[in-house]
Amino acid sequence: LKLALIGQSLFGQEVYSNLRKEGHKIVGVFTVPDKNGQADPLALSAEKDGTPVFKFSRWRVKGKSIQEVVEAYRSVGAELNVLPFCTQFIPMDVIDFPKHGSIIYHPSILPRHRGASAINWTLIQGDKKAGFTVFWADDGLDTGPILLQQECDIKPNDTVDDLYNRFLFPEGVKAMVEAVQLIADGKAPQVPQPEEGATYEGIQKKENAQISWDQPAAALHNWIRGHDKVPGAWTIINDQVVTFYGSSLFDGSVPSGQPLAIEGATKPGLVTKNGLVLFGNDGKMLLVRNLQFEDGKMIPASKYFAAGETSAIELTEEEKKMAEDIKSIWVGILTNVPVIEDSTDFFKSGASSMHVVRMIEEIKQKYSGLQLHNEDVYMATKFADFIQMLVRRLRGEDKEEELIVDYVSKTVNNMTVKMPYQCFINGQFMDAEDGKTYDTINPTDGSVSSFLEDVDKAVAAAKDAFENGEWGKMNARERGRLILADLMEKQQEELATIETIDSGAVYTLALKTHVGMSVQTFRYFAGWCDKIQGSTIPINHARPNHNLTFTKKEPIGVCAIVIPWNYPLMMLAWKSAACLAAGNTLVLKPAQVTPLTALKFAELSAEAGFPKGVINILPGSGGLVGQRLSEHPDIRKLGFTGSTPIGKQIMKRNKQKQVSAYCFLLTQGMGAVYFNKGENCIAAGRLFVEESIHDEFVKRVVRYLEGLLGPSSCSESRGMQRAPCSSVPSQNILLTNDALPVSCAGFFMEPTVFTDVEDHMYIAQEESFGPVMVISKFKDGDVEGVLQRANNTEYGLASGVFTRDINKALYVSEKLEAGTVFINTYNKTDVAAPFGGFKQSGFGKDLGEEALHEYLRTKAVTVEY
Numbered sequence: 001l002k003l004a005l006i007g008q009s010l011f012g013q014e015v016y017s018n019l020r021k022e023g024h025k026i027v028g029v030f031t032v033p034d035k036n037g038q039a040d041p042l043a044l045s046a047e048k049d050g051t052p053v054f055k056f057s058r059w060r061v062k063g064k065s066i067q068e069v070v071e072a073y074r075s076v077g078a079e080l081n082v083l084p085f086c087t088q089f090i091p092m093d094v095i096d097f098p099k100h101g102s103i104i105y106h107p108s109i110l111p112r113h114r115g116a117s118a119i120n121w122t123l124i125q126g127d128k129k130a131g132f133t134v135f136w137a138d139d140g141l142d143t144g145p146i147l148l149q150q151e152c153d154i155k156p157n158d159t160v161d162d163l164y165n166r167f168l169f170p171e172g173v174k175a176m177v178e179a180v181q182l183i184a185d186g187k188a189p190q191v192p193q194p195e196e197g198a199t200y201e202g203i204q205k206k207e208n209a210q211i212s213w214d215q216p217a218a219a220l221h222n223w224i225r226g227h228d229k230v231p232g233a234w235t236i237i238n239d240q241v242v243t244f245y246g247s248s249l250f251d252g253s254v255p256s257g258q259p260l261a262i263e264g265a266t267k268p269g270l271v272t273k274n275g276l277v278l279f280g281n282d283g284k285m286l287l288v289r290n291l292q293f294e295d296g297k298m299i300p301a302s303k304y305f306a307a308g309e310t311s312a313i314e315l316t317e318e319e320k321k322m323a324e325d326i327k328s329i330w331v332g333i334l335t336n337v338p339v340i341e342d343s344t345d346f347f348k349s350g351a352s353s354m355h356v357v358r359m360i361e362e363i364k365q366k367y368s369g370l371q372l373h374n375e376d377v378y379m380a381t382k383f384a385d386f387i388q389m390l391v392r393r394l395r396g397e398d399k400e401e402e403l404i405v406d407y408v409s410k411t412v413n414n415m416t417v418k419m420p421y422q423c424f425i426n427g428q429f430m431d432a433e434d435g436k437t438y439d440t441i442n443p444t445d446g447s448v449s450s451f452l453e454d455v456d457k458a459v460a461a462a463k464d465a466f467e468n469g470e471w472g473k474m475n476a477r478e479r480g481r482l483i484l485a486d487l488m489e490k491q492q493e494e495l496a497t498i499e500t501i502d503s504g505a506v507y508t509l510a511l512k513t514h515v516g517m518s519v520q521t522f523r524y525f526a527g528w529c530d531k532i533q534g535s536t537i538p539i540n541h542a543r544p545n546h547n548l549t550f551t552k553k554e555p556i557g558v559c560a561i562v563i564p565w566n567y568p569l570m571m572l573a574w575k576s577a578a579c580l581a582a583g584n585t586l587v588l589k590p591a592q593v594t595p596l597t598a599l600k601f602a603e604l605s606a607e608a609g610f611p612k613g614v615i616n617i618l619p620g621s622g623g624l625v626g627q628r629l630s631e632h633p634d635i636r637k638l639g640f641t642g643s644t645p646i647g648k649q650i651m652k653r654n655k656q657k658q659v660s661a662y663c664f665l666l667t668q669g670m671g672a673v674y675f676n677k678g679e680n681c682i683a684a685g686r687l688f689v690e691e692s693i694h695d696e697f698v699k700r701v702v703r704y705l706e707g708l709l710g711p712s713s714c715s716e717s718r719g720m721q722r723a724p725c726s727s728v729p730s731q732n733i734l735l736t737n738d739a740l741p742v743s744c745a746g747f748f749m750e751p752t753v754f755t756d757v758e759d760h761m762y763i764a765q766e767e768s769f770g771p772v773m774v775i776s777k778f779k780d781g782d783v784e785g786v787l788q789r790a791n792n793t794e795y796g797l798a799s800g801v802f803t804r805d806i807n808k809a810l811y812v813s814e815k816l817e818a819g820t821v822f823i824n825t826y827n828k829t830d831v832a833a834p835f836g837g838f839k840q841s842g843f844g845k846d847l848g849e850e851a852l853h854e855y856l857r858t859k860a861v862t863v864e865y
Helices: 009-021 041-049 067-072 118-124 160-184 218-226 301-306 319-333 353-366 374-379 383-395 456-467 475-484 486-491 492-503 507-524 568-581 596-608 622-631 642-655 691-705 715-727 781-791 806-815 848-854
Strands: 004-007 025-031 051-054 080-083 104-106 129-138 147-155 233-238 242-251 258-261 269-272 275-279 285-292 298-300 409-412 414-422 423-425 429-430 435-439 448-452 547-555 558-562 585-589 614-617 639-640 657-663 687-692 733-735 753-754 772-778 797-800 822-824 856-864
Touching: 004 009, 009 025, 009 041, 025 041, 041 051, 080 160, 104 160, 104 409, 118 160, 118 218, 118 558, 118 715, 147 160, 147 797, 160 435, 218 233, 218 242, 218 275, 218 285, 233 448, 269 301, 269 715, 275 301, 298 301, 301 492, 319 383, 374 383, 374 448, 374 753, 409 492, 409 547, 414 492, 414 596, 423 596, 423 806, 456 558, 456 585, 456 614, 475 715, 486 507, 486 596, 492 507, 492 568, 492 596, 507 568, 507 614, 558 568, 558 622, 568 596, 568 639, 568 848, 585 622, 585 856, 622 639, 657 733, 691 753, 691 772, 772 781, 797 806, 806 822, 848 856
Parallel strands: 004 025, 004 080, 025 051, 080 104, 558 585, 558 639, 585 614, 639 657, 687 772, 753 772, 797 822
Antiparallel strands: 104 129, 129 147, 233 242, 242 285, 258 269, 269 275, 275 285, 285 298, 409 414, 423 429, 423 614, 435 448, 547 856, 733 753
């Protein structure tokens, strides 16, 4: 189709570009005049492509069309008008002129919220759904027939920007292109808008945005987030207008803080370390992150009482030169301002968020060691304040505050261990956004401590750290020096003690294996950081020129890692060490019942100097936190160790996302069944024993088990371990240690042996993941028969063979369908050897060089010269 685009903004620019890609001809772009000497993004793109661009300040005067404007429009011969985002009033003789009429994008689910500020009113009114409509223009106010609509859920703390960036912008661009194609194909519907449910609310203006305090907390929150950025909800504090930004609901006990009287509020707010806590008339709370004063200055709400404490500093000659360089950058952006003075305000001089991005990028190019973020500009909008902020940052005077950690302490194992108990997000321990908590239980005695959960902002922090932070700019050798082996080794006794009281591991095992192998893993992968290499590839030359083709190994981006409860710290190390060595950032969810060493690891990462946002730890429910991580659009890879059913669910939800998963499974072979109380993913779940040694083997097993007892990690794991046992006939069960006091507090289970187990039995097909040994006979010398039985399973993580005949051992290792085969040993894993299974025991590898490739992507580059 021949299209006329009427509108403006980045949204209009994207619609324009995508329509051209689809083969439609843009015969004219009609947009607003340049502002402060700068063209609108839509105009910039069209002018670059050679598309005719018209910039009219208005289309009509006193209700009548301006004839020369209408004639200029008609001259392009459009068959359809497309209005992606338009702030001007377009007369009906333009709207109706093309043979297909005009279509408009509107950011609401019409007929609700007709008119301007529709997204704001969607939030202010507390709607549960947001969305957009593409409709046919008529002479009413957003009343024309509907062509198509789409909707999305509104999250409790969504802002206008959140909805716009997550859904309304990207999906809206696609919908506009789809709508044009439907018209081109003659398939576009025209559904009349119903009057039922129709609303109209006016444009949001600053004078109408004052907060009325006699409302529930949810209504206050909706009002503030509905006005977020523009025009801003405000109130009076100490006779000054203060605007609130960054509201979220706050559910939990009232935090400690300094009272702040607010005009009209029946209860003072509280300035806390996380922001300003406010109270609704229902006694519930909300939290505001940032405050803006009448002079335009914005501060973190947590700094309200310290806002005026910073004094000006004198600049050195070198710093004065830098200030002049920055001034030249401001001059290049603020082209309408003849002279940049100390009092020049970036935004009051006509700059927008787009100019913020430009300024920061130009400063980073000139001063590569200077770390800046968009919010820094909003916090120092005047030139003098901005320079002071930069100088303090370069001098190191605004270094991050010392990490604040609220601990739970416990005296155990002749030491006092200190355990963090909050989410770790963007370099800080913090309460969950909604204040919710859950209990984690010591499996040896049933004692309880409280912990918190959270999600989306951790991914945002990791994404920002990967794309904009110093982690991505750090050279590989520096990255290797940060990785935590030495610090973990220094704290190994405390880590082992925490692991013991959280997971029930025997202390000596926790020290040697849970912590010891974790230290080895981090040390091993730290050495890989500066050894990740691509390759050069000989290809046919494009004669008479020559070609050079090479590959680069690049980090993937933000990775989510979900780990199980049997080896909490070691599973963290196996996955996160490779992930970090490759240069990714991560959001890790420990098992809900064993989060403690992961949170201690977070504390150590801050001590080691990891930049904010690189490592984020989210304790919480797998069904909530884990599911959200698996579905999050900004997660580029999910590393998962867990059950097969959950693994299958994740795969269904992640068709396009890279996933590596290892599943708890039934394994074959002789080996350490009771290692780590049987809570071991490679535990020898079923032993095939030759008839000639079977009876003696069983007797020795029983003798060995006398006196052994260990706790399961939690009540659920004990229940899971006992479930398969209940289906076995009594004649096959040999229970030991009947006299042990298993009725004591805690989650203990007696070591159990099943003998003469047949292949069809449930216990032969499903593992208990606990202290359970399953023994089956096979005829002497029947290697092929026992191999067939051993491989007759959908699982294959690890296996083992014990024999004095090395030829037989190597033959069996070749035929066993498992990712690891132990010969005359078991549980002998090493950080340099790849670990991972076949079939439903997952894909991808932990440990060794192969694990690095799980967290890298290969890029091929070809150069002609």
